[in-house]
Amino acid sequence: MTTLATENLTLAHPGKTLLRDLTIAFQSGECWAVLGANGSGKTTLLHALANLRTAQNGAIKLDEKNVVDYPRRELAQRIGMLLQEEGNEFHGSVREYVELGLFAQGTWLAANPDAVRTAHAAMSRMQIDSRADHLWNQLSGGERQRARLAQLLVQAPDIYLLDEPLLHLDLRHQLAVLQCFRDLARVDGKTVIMVLHDSLWASRFCDRALMLYDDGNCRFGAAQTLITKNNLAQLYSCSMDSFEFSLPT
Amino acid sequence: MQRPAVAVALIILTAVSLWFGLSVGSVKLTNSEVWQALIGQGSEVHRQIVYELRAPRVFAAFACGGLLAMAGTLLQVLLRNPLADPYILGISGGAAVGALGALSLGLAALSINIGALLGALLAILLVFALGWRGRGIGPERMLLAGVVLSAGFAAIISLFLVLAPAAQLHGMLFWLMGDFSRVVSANATTIVLAIVTVASILLGRSLDVLSLGETKATTLGLSARPLQIAIFFLAALAATAVVVTAGPIGFVGLLVPHALRLLGITRHRALIVCSIFAGGTFLVWADLLARSIAAPLQLPVGAITALLGVPLLLVLLIRR
Numbered sequence: 001m002t003t004l005a006t007e008n009l010t011l012a013h014p015g016k017t018l019l020r021d022l023t024i025a026f027q028s029g030e031c032w033a034v035l036g037a038n039g040s041g042k043t044t045l046l047h048a049l050a051n052l053r054t055a056q057n058g059a060i061k062l063d064e065k066n067v068v069d070y071p072r073r074e075l076a077q078r079i080g081m082l083l084q085e086e087g088n089e090f091h092g093s094v095r096e097y098v099e100l101g102l103f104a105q106g107t108w109l110a111a112n113p114d115a116v117r118t119a120h121a122a123m124s125r126m127q128i129d130s131r132a133d134h135l136w137n138q139l140s141g142g143e144r145q146r147a148r149l150a151q152l153l154v155q156a157p158d159i160y161l162l163d164e165p166l167l168h169l170d171l172r173h174q175l176a177v178l179q180c181f182r183d184l185a186r187v188d189g190k191t192v193i194m195v196l197h198d199s200l201w202a203s204r205f206c207d208r209a210l211m212l213y214d215d216g217n218c219r220f221g222a223a224q225t226l227i228t229k230n231n232l233a234q235l236y237s238c239s240m241d242s243f244e245f246s247l248p249t
Numbered sequence: 250m251q252r253p254a255v256a257v258a259l260i261i262l263t264a265v266s267l268w269f270g271l272s273v274g275s276v277k278l279t280n281s282e283v284w285q286a287l288i289g290q291g292s293e294v295h296r297q298i299v300y301e302l303r304a305p306r307v308f309a310a311f312a313c314g315g316l317l318a319m320a321g322t323l324l325q326v327l328l329r330n331p332l333a334d335p336y337i338l339g340i341s342g343g344a345a346v347g348a349l350g351a352l353s354l355g356l357a358a359l360s361i362n363i364g365a366l367l368g369a370l371l372a373i374l375l376v377f378a379l380g381w382r383g384r385g386i387g388p389e390r391m392l393l394a395g396v397v398l399s400a401g402f403a404a405i406i407s408l409f410l411v412l413a414p415a416a417q418l419h420g421m422l423f424w425l426m427g428d429f430s431r432v433v434s435a436n437a438t439t440i441v442l443a444i445v446t447v448a449s450i451l452l453g454r455s456l457d458v459l460s461l462g463e464t465k466a467t468t469l470g471l472s473a474r475p476l477q478i479a480i481f482f483l484a485a486l487a488a489t490a491v492v493v494t495a496g497p498i499g500f501v502g503l504l505v506p507h508a509l510r511l512l513g514i515t516r517h518r519a520l521i522v523c524s525i526f527a528g529g530t531f532l533v534w535a536d537l538l539a540r541s542i543a544a545p546l547q548l549p550v551g552a553i554t555a556l557l558g559v560p561l562l563l564v565l566l567i568r569r
Contacts, residue, residue, distance in 0.1 A: 050468055052464060052467060052468070072471065073470035074470075076469050077470070079468075081468045083464060083468070086462060086465050090461065091510045092515035093515075096515065096516065100457060100461065101469065103458045103469045103470060104469050104470040
């Protein structure tokens with residue numbers, strides 16, 4: 001059982017408090033949706049959870065131990081992250097790109113023949129295996145996103161932090177990705193925390209939701225009860241009346 | 250090793266080039282004469298030509314070419330910029346100011362080398378201090394610092410050239426364009442080549458990961474900061490060794506990594522190894538041309554590298 005927890009976490013940018021006194025626990029087997037308006041601190045929260053930035057106040061603990069106390073390599077074996085924007089400068093093939101996820105495990109292709117199978121399985125799960133031997137810089141935006149996700153699957157952490165995993169993806173691949181990560185949580189007992197802008201997908205595929213408000217406050221709980229028309233209208237400061245959603249009211 | 254055919258071709262080409270470098274010159278030696286001289290037989294004159302005149306120059310050219318290509322590869326990862334080359338950090342400018350300062354004072358060859366070394370070290374320290382931003386090396390900051398420092402050094406170099414008496418001008422211009430004619434031993438450069446090669450190969454896997462960007466590399470478990478510092482000082486050591494040995498030689502550090510990537514060598518461990526052979530061979534040929542096409546007049550090797558490199562890179566780009 002893995003627990004990633006925050007205690008009185010406060011995150012701020014100069015001149016703006018993004019998150020105030022958040023105490024929350026993300027458990028194994030849970031699939032979380034992080035929702036909030038642009039600039040509400042979703043990315044900043046994920047960066048803090050991955051120990052990519054320091055908090056203004058409070059602590060982030062992975063199995064009772066502060067994330068800042070983990071050696072980098074060990075933390076990468078526990079927490080993996082899809083960044084919202086990742087570099088597009090890579091000269092090798094898609095296969096080579098995906099295999100770089102093995103770095104976190106300390107294994108390398110020559111040393112471990114299983115690694116080849118791991119990489120292939122990840123590519124096939126993200127439906128990018130047919131492009132494995134193409135050059136990375138020949139891929140479309142959506143294909144690159146799937147290759148990034150495949151690299152993350154190869155990294156095989158206990159906790160997946162996904163910052164807008166559906167970026168550039170068509171409907172078919174959005175569903176495949178959502179299904180894959182929901183299964184990782186439900187079947188394999190991983191923790192999945194993803195920033196989503198599509199509330200419908202969030203309510204259908206995630207069992208927990210965390211809503212970040214512009215004033216630094218937040219709410220969290222079961223996705224089914226939290227993702228409602230009224231709550232979304234309040235979260236995004238907009239009227240939902242003119243739209244037809246198949247969501248509970 | 251990726252693309253073993255490319256690696257094998259490069260190794261064969263290197264052996265042929267080094268052999269050719271030892272046999273070609275104002276006194277043409279046959280293959281058997283070179284072989285006899287190498288194993289310590291044959292005439293005394295041939296042994297002197299091979300061991301004292303040609304070998305230091307050919308091996309220094311090879312080592313410098315390998316160092317420049319490796320430094321280019323390292324800096325393109327560190328600065329995340331395809332235009333990065335070993336001299337983008339102002340190292341050649343700093344070395345040139347030091348060397349020209351020594352030349353203008355009429356000092357001996359050793360002092361010129363010491364002047365170049367001190368100038369290069371000053372540039373390295375300045376650009377490192379300016380490029381450091383709290384948590385690590387800021388690629389854009391470091392690039393800008395290098396460009397600004399280079400501009401400053403270029404201004405000082407111009408002043409040296411304008412104010413120098415006519416008798417010193419030729420030597421200064423030759424120094425500025427790169428020249429192997431003053432090389433008396435390749436030992437120091439070869440030792441630096443060995444150090445930079447071993448260290449870079451050990452870092453190969455980490456370089457692959459860092460090429461994804463500092464933040465992504467960190468999430469994959471890489472400690473980016475010590476790696477960045479190691480890359481910076483390895484590249485600086487390589488560039489300094491070259492500039493002290495032969496002056497600034499442009500284009501090798503830019504051309505070779507790109508050419509190898511276009512040939513399908515993309516993993517850094519393979520790229521580093523192939524860089525040594527490709528960069529070394531390229532500079533051996535450039536030096537051969539520099540000392541033979543207008544013999545007995547010697548041309549600056551830096552001009553030849555650019556003349557050869559521009560069409561070569563263009564052909565590769567068009568074919569790709």
